[in-house]
Amino acid sequence: MSFQQYQPSSFNFLPVVVKNLLIINGIMLLAEFVFEKQLGYSFNQEFGLYYPLSQLFNPYQYLTHLFLHGGFWHLLFNMWLLWMMGTTLENYWGSARFLSYYLATGLGAAVIHNLSTWYEINQLTAEIQTYAQSPNIMDFLALMKGHLRYISGSSLDEINAFVNVWEMSPDDQMLVNQSVNWANQLIEYKMDIPVIGASGAVYGTLLAFGMLFPNSVIYLYFAIPIKAKYLVILLGLIELYAGFSNNPGDNVAHFAHLGGMLFGFFLIKFWNRTDRNRFY
Numbered sequence: 001m002s003f004q005q006y007q008p009s010s011f012n013f014l015p016v017v018v019k020n021l022l023i024i025n026g027i028m029l030l031a032e033f034v035f036e037k038q039l040g041y042s043f044n045q046e047f048g049l050y051y052p053l054s055q056l057f058n059p060y061q062y063l064t065h066l067f068l069h070g071g072f073w074h075l076l077f078n079m080w081l082l083w084m085m086g087t088t089l090e091n092y093w094g095s096a097r098f099l100s101y102y103l104a105t106g107l108g109a110a111v112i113h114n115l116s117t118w119y120e121i122n123q124l125t126a127e128i129q130t131y132a133q134s135p136n137i138m139d140f141l142a143l144m145k146g147h148l149r150y151i152s153g154s155s156l157d158e159i160n161a162f163v164n165v166w167e168m169s170p171d172d173q174m175l176v177n178q179s180v181n182w183a184n185q186l187i188e189y190k191m192d193i194p195v196i197g198a199s200g201a202v203y204g205t206l207l208a209f210g211m212l213f214p215n216s217v218i219y220l221y222f223a224i225p226i227k228a229k230y231l232v233i234l235l236g237l238i239e240l241y242a243g244f245s246n247n248p249g250d251n252v253a254h255f256a257h258l259g260g261m262l263f264g265f266f267l268i269k270f271w272n273r274t275d276r277n278r279f280y
Contacts (some may be wrong), residue, residue, distance in 0.1 A: 014083075015090040022079050025198060026117070027077050028067045046070050047195025049110055051117050051226045055259065056192055068196040078198045085202075085209040091169040092212065102201045104267055105260040109200020112259025121190055128183045137170055140179045143186075149251055150189040186222070200260035203239075204274045207232055207264040236261055 001134060005248040033045045047064035069075040090098040124147065131143055144151070151159065159182060166175045209216070210232030217225050226234075236258065243254035 011091050013087060015095060015098075017090050017095045018083060018086045021198075024067050025069065025075060025079055029069050029072070034067065043192060044070070044196050048196040049113075050194050051114060051121070051191040052243070054188075054191035056194070060109050061194075062107055062209060063103075065110065065194070065196050066103075066198050066201055069198070072195060074197060076204050081202050081238035082198065082205060085205045088213065088271050089205060089208055097257070101264070101267060102205065104192070105204025105207075105264045106201030107196065108263025109204070109253075110195070112262065113195055113200070113253050113256035115190075116179040116255035121187060124187060124190060128180075128186065129179060130181045131183050135179050135183075137166055140183065141182055147186050147190070150186055150193060152189070153184075155189065174221070177209075195256060197253075199253070200256040202260070203235070203257040204260035204264035206235065207261040208268060211265070211268055232261070 028043060035041045035043060047061060048068060049061040052107035069078065086098065086102070089101070093101070125147075127143060131139055142165065148156075160176075162178065162182065166172070166179065169175060210228040214227065214229035216228045218228055218231050219225055220231075239254045239257045239261075242252065243258065
């Protein structure tokens with residue numbers, strides 16, 4: 001993806017906020033790699049954002065999760081988009097306004113993600129209650145398979161060992177009751193999954209670029225031209241579809257991406273009321 005940049009006078013190709021965001025995110029990925037490999041300490045586990053009812057939650061995670069990534073390609077994609085779109089926005093808005101917008105959309109993305117998690121936990125609770133009314137091994141396997149992405153490798157091994165024992169005594173009431181306990185454990189597993197990444201703020205940045213420079217041409221895969229406003233709409237629809245599809249193998253926080261765009265939209269509309277020369 002490349003694009004024809006809007007270039008005001010004195011255009012800085014690496015303005016201060018974008019530059020420092022790139023540096024901080026890069027340092028945090030390097031620190032995660034070194035500390036986890038050498039000391040067994042994970043920044044992503046400590047500073048990723050957990051659901052507020054999780055025992056692992058801390059308020060500072062609303063900020064810290066924005067500077068963490070799951071790997072090199074996750075970091076590269078986000079920072080590439082931040083540089084491409086954020087550079088123009090920071091030159092246009094100034095550093096202070098761009099930073100406030102970036103952080104606000106990142107926090108907004110986290111709020112929307114937690115709201116979607118709240119909804120998913122309510123749905124999961126209803127499934128577990130239904131299962132508990134008539135627990136059996138087939139329904140237990142279906143329940144676990146449907147929420148496999150919540151279960152870590154070590155816990156999955158324990159569940160598989162439990163199933164092997166239960167299969168030999170399917171009518172054992174103690175094992176039946178234990179299956180209900182395992183089912184309830186899914187809620188804790190769900191709450192203890194951290195979300196990391198700058199994607200919510202980056203999607204907010206994409207939204208702002210599309211609103212302020214709607215007819216700028218972006219080249220998908222450096223070959224396919226598309227106007228910024230249409231790209232934003234396309235990406236929003238893709239994230240909306242993926243979020244509601246709820247693919248069991250999908251570990252992307254799609255509603256966080258949408259949350260960043262949503263908060264960005266309303267923030268720009270709010271700023272538009274007081275500064276019509278810079279906003280549309």
